[in-house]
Amino acid sequence: MTDDHSMNHHNSAEQQIDDVAVKRYFDSTRGGTASTVSMMAHEHNLPACAAEYRLHKEIRTISDWLDSVCDSGRVLDVGCGAGTWTEIFAGRYKTVTGIEQSSSMLKAAIERTAHIPNIKILGGDARHGLPEGPFDMIFLGGLCMYMNDSDVIALLRFLKNRLIEGGTIILRESTVHQGISLSQGEYQAVYRSVNRYRQLFDRVGLFRMEVRRNYGYTNLVTAEELVTLRRRWLPFLPGNSTTLGSLTWWALRLTAPITFWVLPQILSQLNIPWPGLQNHFFRLRIVK
Ligand SMILES: C[S@@+](CC[C@H](N)C(=O)[O-])C[C@H]1O[C@@H](n2cnc3c(N)ncnc32)[C@H](O)[C@@H]1O
Secondary structure, eight states: OOTTSOEEEESOOTTOOOHHHHHHHHHOOTTSOHHHHHTTOOSSOOOHHHHHHHHHHHHHHTHHHHHTSOTTOEEEEETOTTSHHHHHHHTTSSEEEEEEOOHHHHHHHHHHHTTOTTEEEEESOGGGOOOOOOEEEEEEESOGGGSOHHHHHHHHHHHHTTEEEEEEEEEEEEEOSSSEEEEOSSSOEEEEOHHHHHHHHHHHOSEEEEEEEOHHHHHHHHHHHHHHHHHHHOTTSOSSOHHHHHHHHHHHHHTHIIIIIIHHHHHHHTTOOOSSOEEEEEEEEEOO
């Protein structure tokens, strides 16, 4: 999500998230489909292939982490949304269980995966009940950003006990460069820096953490930021235009070597925080 949702800087994420608002947001697909809302790619009129591009790049980013889980592995996908990753895991591992609290996401995930025999989708709040396991890999794709610190810590402690020895937890979270930013109102989220996540994981204890920047997400957010800028500075153009959204996406794609590869690297080297939101993958493994 970009600056369509006001972001405020805070020192602590404690009790800043309204859980009811989070559930309400994901219960409504607000003009998108459950899949695009699940991928957070529904508010900028970008074509469906933009979300697919992000997803393929994300899979490439962590492909060695995914390869390191054995084919006979049991996977838990917490906050599985419309089941995009659940389906991917089902093609690679023996069994996958998805858990999701929003009724519209749950319905979409069940419909999407109904024909896949090694997937089980469960409804419910992950903080109040999880399948027993044990699991070889647990995936949290954009989940902790909707939770207060205390919930993240409690959930991770819980999940740690559901891992096999040598098992991994992979998280994908939107992040900020420093400290914490909050999105409040209809769309509630807490954007923590990588360091903040490191501190939270330290409080859970016994985890070894690896982190990777998610450039697939950066590419999508770059397109979203351009749409937002166009809406702000060229108000005489139609604000909600799929044609303009597609043009923005394809202009970026055609110049990808510069816009998607060189530019983000240069901005990162120069410590320039644009786009404001980043995204990272974290791999947690229990320290022996
Ligand atoms: C940004 S979406 C990501 C969906 C999916 N993991 C993906 O990567 O496509 C976050 C999902 O987490 C779900 N969620 C948030 N809090 C939850 C909780 N406490 N228990 C279960 N699901 C939750 C939301 O309903 C939403 O579907």
